[in-house]
Amino acid sequence: MVGERVVVKWLTPPVPLPHPTPDIFAHLVDSGFNDTAPPYAALTGVLQGRAHLLALITGYLPEARDGWEWCVDEAVAGSTAFAGELGRLTADLHLALSTFPRSQQDAPGDAADRANGALAEALELTGGDDGAWLASKAQVMRQELAALRNGIRTPLIRIHGDLHVGQILRWRDGYAVIDFDGNPTVAGADLHQPAARDVAQLTTSLDHVAQVAIKRRSTPPDHATAWASRARQALLTAYRARLAARNRPDLLDESLIRPFEVEQECRELIYAARHLPRWRYAPMGVLRTWYGAEKHKENIA
Template sequence: MVNLLNWDSIERRLAALADEPVSDRDHGLSTSLLRALAGDPPAPFGIRRFHPLPALSATAAERGFGPHVDQTNHSVVVDERVVVKWLTPPVPLPHPTPEIFAHLVEVGFADTAPPYLALTRATDAGEELLALVTGYLPEARDGWEWCVDEAESGRTEFAGELGRLAADLHVALSTLPGGSSARSADPAARAARALAEALDLTGDADGEWLAARAGALARELEPLRAGIASPAIRIHGDLHVGQILSWRDGYAVIDFDGNPTVADTGVRQPAARDVAQLTTSLEHVAQVAIRRRGTPPADAAAWAGAARTGLLAAYRRRLSEQGRPDLLDETLIRPFEVEQECRELIYAARHLPRWRYAPMGVLRTWYPEEIVP
């Protein structure tokens, strides 16, 4: 049980979020906020409701997710029923998540944590998003845990369910209003820039190996030069296995904030971009299993290939069942996969150097030493 704050105390804390983001020191703030939001907050705060908040118990407690969970923002579990995700720092609106939450609720997409509300604040510069409140999924584990277990064991049955989930998500998002003008102007140029940056930032022996295969990588991007005919829809934008929770009742996709490390992308993209990021993340899982679980490289590569095949087959099948096979242009998957690996190398160079082993391991699998590019 936590000591509850009154609204005046909550308001003072919220007013300081830009300079002092929510942290573990704010024990009790999330629970107090949820109880206060049973009604409407005073100006300048506002809320956008998606589903009714569940009632909290009289002895509601709160906790974090623990240091093993890598979070850009700060999330708090309240009463084992609700998750309050504090944006650290608050971000200006428009933000993709509230709009996507509202639409997914409207079309009945349920393979996600139930969205409850978004907390906003009006400022002199405009409205900003302070927090997102969703349901807590019991026994939830993200894909960097459960999917690595699957790779270690060699099981691939999960892949069909992920393909079905991704297809249902894209069908749901394809009806979210908005013109196609927000699509990236030149996907080929965007991918070429990613390749050039990855080559520039990747050093040592890895950089030499990558440079020797620059021509092969560039050729993989060629289909993007022909133009993209598939529909541009709102996609997840950061769809990897870490965004897929395995929980007590199945799988759920989370985190619709977009990719914080990519600035040169439009709001609307071909569905194949999400698909490519999801398939490459399976390859990354295989690399994690090799490094952390001692899985033999040949076994890990075979697992990744089988999981990818199963995921894509289920994805195509579900799109067909939903009457939207047009959403997937198969010719885009490989170039987007190559671009994604380049972006993983860029991310490693700029933010997490120890991650470089994963995209390099994938690329070495794709381009064996005996194959001359």
């Protein structure tokens, strides 16, 4: 931070151009989307004969806290008043990104193969009792992923790609979405995907917030999971309403949300195994909530 006026984000190491963020920043400005830290500049340089992105400079947002702080406070308090605003913000983001030009080189991959690959990797990397439990639920998880075999029939738009509550700042004047660098744990992810991909990652992050509240703030599990359910419903209701008001309800295919959520939990397990082992409790807590013994019996029946 420089004088509480600007924030300079240095990329270490520098990243070869092209990089997604400068183009997305420019497009969001042109589209009139203002719910982000105002973009000021991108610092580039030539390293070993190739142009690289060195740093991004954005406006400073006073009193900003990320969602792993403020949203956990909301879970502890049992408040979901924030969720409607997040749904509105996400819809406005997708409306703006839906007009981002698509390159001829952007070729969508097979969503079903990608999701089943994530499940296979999660099973391989998750050991111990958690791994045994996960293996016992693999079949019902595959059943939920099967919806992706029907193909993608919704518009493919440029998505955020790593949209979770940690990317949503609450600051003095409202909320702002940040960090358009894409998902650092997914190599070669398609730039254009269904809006449901972002929506699913955001809704599962509410479930992760509930798990954080349980583990770190001693919130009763039933209270935390009930809060997550109410928050996700309020978010989705506001998201749908905003798209409808802008005559773009076609951007969301709700049949994709659940399989993308299942895939996201697999990716959280992969991330935990490869980068942050202590995080495993969160996706495992979510999966155990979804696929407890009684729920598993209902799904099989």
